[in-house]
Amino acid sequence: MDKEITSVNLHFAGSNKPAGGVKAALIDMDGVLYDSMKNHTAAWFRMATELGIDCTRNEFYAYEGMTGAATINILFRRAYGRDASPEEAKALYARKVQYFIEMGEPALMPGATQMLSTLRDSGITCVLVTGSGQHSILDRISHDYPGIFAPGMRVTALDVTHGKPDPEPYLKGLQLAACQPSEAIVIENAPLGVLAGHRAGCFTVGVTTGPIPEAEMTGAGADIVYSSMPEFAQKLPTLINAFKQ
Ligand code: MG
Numbered sequence: 001m002d003k004e005i006t007s008v009n010l011h012f013a014g015s016n017k018p019a020g021g022v023k024a025a026l027i028d029m030d031g032v033l034y035d036s037m038k039n040h041t042a043a044w045f046r047m048a049t050e051l052g053i054d055c056t057r058n059e060f061y062a063y064e065g066m067t068g069a070a071t072i073n074i075l076f077r078r079a080y081g082r083d084a085s086p087e088e089a090k091a092l093y094a095r096k097v098q099y100f101i102e103m104g105e106p107a108l109m110p111g112a113t114q115m116l117s118t119l120r121d122s123g124i125t126c127v128l129v130t131g132s133g134q135h136s137i138l139d140r141i142s143h144d145y146p147g148i149f150a151p152g153m154r155v156t157a158l159d160v161t162h163g164k165p166d167p168e169p170y171l172k173g174l175q176l177a178a179c180q181p182s183e184a185i186v187i188e189n190a191p192l193g194v195l196a197g198h199r200a201g202c203f204t205v206g207v208t209t210g211p212i213p214e215a216e217m218t219g220a221g222a223d224i225v226y227s228s229m230p231e232f233a234q235k236l237p238t239l240i241n242a243f244k245q
Helices: 003-012 039-052 069-078 086-102 112-121 168-177 191-201 214-221 230-244
Strands: 026-027 125-129 186-187 203-207 225-226
Touching: 039 086, 069 086, 086 125, 112 125, 112 186, 112 230, 125 168, 168 186, 168 191, 186 191, 191 203, 203 214, 203 230, 214 225, 225 230
Parallel strands: 026 125, 026 186, 186 203, 203 225
Antiparallel strands: none
């Protein structure tokens, strides 16, 4: 028995043991379905440095999942000691989006198609739960991953008041799937997203697809962590079966 299944069994020993297997998977988009975080962090870094704000590209990996305005406020408080006005935040986020689009379409995450096919073939309802409101990617989902997400099975930045790490996006995803937290798994790549899934009461899978150390996912509440998407895709059938026991 490998270490991942041992950790699943440890989790099941608690009070949150799912009954009757997994009914829904609540799936993040950036860094899970698309290898897009490199472009997002580059776009944030370009926008911020053009403003003269001292920052590193890697810090933007840690902010993944926050709303655009929340990320801009981190920069503003550091540089100016205040929040951005709504107008400033809107304009600067639009600039970041433009820089992201200029870098071209990000590639599909290797292993994501296999992961989604396994979920679908297991009869698990797939719900997209993303902090993104960028139509440049959202509009591609049904083309890139056909037959996975039924119409309406998505929660985006446009649907929530509070971004991750607030549990609201995942709680809304549970509503769409008509599931209890104990009937769903969350699939995330970023600590704030993991925290949101954990706070929503779901079994939360962390998949390392960027430079964030696995320990940060565990620290945020991940019930299990995989070192890559291909590894998760390969081991997902075992995980699904473990939930049935
Ligand atoms: Mg993500």
